[in-house]
Amino acid sequence: MSKILHYLPAEGYTxxxxxxxxxxxDSCCSxxxxxxxxxxxxxxxxxxxxxxxxxAEQDKEFACGNSHLCWPKSYHNxxxxxxxDLAPYFSxxxxxxxxxxxxxxxxxxxxxxxxxxxxxxxxxAACKIHGIELYWGGWWKGLKDYPHYQTxxxxx
Numbered sequence: 001m002s003k004i005l006h007y008l009p010a011e012g013y014t015x016x017x018x019x020x021x022x023x024x025x026d027s028c029c030s031x032x033x034x035x036x037x038x039x040x041x042x043x044x045x046x047x048x049x050x051x052x053x054x055x056a057e058q059d060k061e062f063a064c065g066n067s068h069l070c071w072p073k074s075y076h077n078x079x080x081x082x083x084x085d086l087a088p089y090f091s092x093x094x095x096x097x098x099x100x101x102x103x104x105x106x107x108x109x110x111x112x113x114x115x116x117x118x119x120x121x122x123x124x125a126a127c128k129i130h131g132i133e134l135y136w137g138g139w140w141k142g143l144k145d146y147p148h149y150q151t152x153x154x155x156x
Contacts, residue, residue, distance in 0.1 A: 013091065015045035027051035029080045031132045031151055036086065038126040044119065047102055049147060050085035053077055068143075075150040083150035088115035116146045123149065 017025060017040065025036050028051045039046055053061065053076035061067040067074055075083030087102040120136060127134050133152055137145025 015040050015043060015089075015091070017048065021046070021048040024048040024051035024084065027079075027081050028084050029078075029082055029151060031130075032081070032084050032134075032149070034130050035123060035126045035132060035134065035149075036084070038130065039119070039122050042122060042126075044122055045089045045091055046086050046119065047089040048084055048086045049102070050076060050083075052079060052081040083148060085145075085147040086119070086149070087147050088119050090115075113146075120146075 017036075025033055025048045028036075028048075032051075036046065036048060053074060055071045055077075058067065058069075058071040058074055058077055062070045067076075071077055075081065089102055116138075120138060123134065123136075126132075134149045135152065137148030137150075
């Protein structure tokens with residue numbers, strides 16, 4: 001249990017969206033904004049790494065294999081965006097964080113996945129409370145996209 005509690009902020013630290021996270025979140029639909037704000041209100045620090053994705057950016061993500069969908073078929077391509085990517089964020093303001101920032105690690109070992117699954121549980125709880133349905137990239141068959149969540153609303 002103590003390993004999970006580490007992912008909650010230290011006493012006296014209040015998480016808040018940074019400038020880039022807020023800009024990414026502002027490009028998203030109201031349902032996504034509600035969920036992200038709830039996570040921060042609960043004291044779990046997150047970074048919103050992607051909201052709306054313009055054509056040039058989607059073409060780049062598709063070309064390098066980071067997206068399986070070409071423009072305009074991604075939920076990120078809608079305005080407002082029907083998808084966002086987010087990650088646990090370990091603040092430099094929390095003295096317990098030996099490696100501040102976002103825990104990126106391609107090896108997907110247990111210590112890497114733990115904060116992502118804690119975040120996922122919080123997102124699902126927020127969805128239940130607010131009556132919002134989001135689909136998680138971690139549920140996909142094949143390539144898992146742990147940072148990705150999307151609504152079920154899209155028409156292309």
